[in-house]
Amino acid sequence: MGPGAAMRPEGAERSAVVIAETVRRAAALAGVDLPAARLVVGAAGAGRAQERRELEAALLAHGVARRTRATSDGEIALAAAFGKEGGGRDGAGIFLNAGTGSVAFARDPEGRVHRSGGLGWQLGDEGGGYWLGRRALQAAGRATDGRGEGSTLLSRLLAALGLTDFGALIRWAALASPAQVAALAPHLLNAAREGEAVAQRSVEEAARELVALVGALARHFPEPEPLAVATGGGLLRPTSPLLAAVRAALAADLPRAQLARRTVDAPLGALRLAAEME
Template structure:
């Protein structure tokens, strides 16, 4: 616990050193509120695991102060799984879920951040009309976490950070499906980027860039207003996200095959990484139903 307290204290010190001077004046471009924001604190959410699909590990929130100190720290609670303690009641615990586009995670713990159970599962991001499917994945993952925590579902309260749930309609639909499925009696669904923003900067302003399967940026200005850029899906954007990067790699491989551009080693390296021999193999791989 002492080490955890020291880490949190060091993180707070990093944030304090990254604050702007109160009297500093900067120009803002109203068209791009994040690009010209007068805030010195930025967090980047990235995949930290080495799963074969790019999402097999946890998501770390990395807080970076932009300035002379340029320090960086990882924000995470102390993971303490009690081995032989008394069984707690569902009303005494909280359930938190991360419903991402590459994988999902459910954690059950107490108010003092003691983690009682945790389980990872398949993707559970929210899509229009897909509340039941997302809830089914989260429900199965939550049951495994509850078994580890030695409690019965539903818990009293749950918060779900879901990719694709940035609109009120999707949030309400997923919350209703989770309550109906017995996850918790009271469920709050939020956009995953908004939850990460609050985690990285619980006490004020900051900018968060979430680069996962897709990409999105959130910021909270000095007045408390939250701004959002991106997060519209691969059809309309998601620049810098995992899907976008993979699609760019395949495009570069095709250009190299045709001799377009200045040439590239990307095709050979891509074939090697996938265990393939020829471009025809790559074509069959890219059109496979997975």
């Protein structure tokens, strides 16, 4: 899990620098000597064979591991969700992740990988943390200037940010980073859990957006067979009202979906792939 390691065509060395630095930091934290025996990297943009080989060669040259395997972030996520023990036939299924952003990956019955969403905070990521944080801010604004119904969101956000009044929140929001806005999402989830109507509607709308990511991938699976769906990410933890809303929206819109009980962490997929390396 490193920053800015997404790979562009002919960008293997640039990605490798970032990844090698992340590996060195992680190894130092974990007390692991380098080079490691095996390194599995899942990077956005590293799905094609040529990019994979270039990234593996560049990583070997950095000397952080004796053997490397590069693949896409989607492969890692799907390995976490549908590795040997889960999923439909041949590890097929759809993995839906909602954290700061939102994305879904599918492995179809022929083994091909597809994705929808994951387009970033301004272009997409509907139903993710930034999207929900923005909803919380906007609901507070609508309530305050009389356009929307009353809401406890303003006082929740002020308390969370240590601000005293709405004017301070306006100034905060003008400069807040995507990560800072996404960090507001749990307060909206709490409000929804406690029955606030405005927050509950936002959660339901987020769930519809997330299920749309799954729906866009369902066409790769033959109807009417059951479709394995797994979830992960900070917003879809077991007790999250967003997970409950996703469950309800899936039942309504995509009844052949079979939602896994356990949520999964995508990084576990890298460990699973590493264990499979010969």
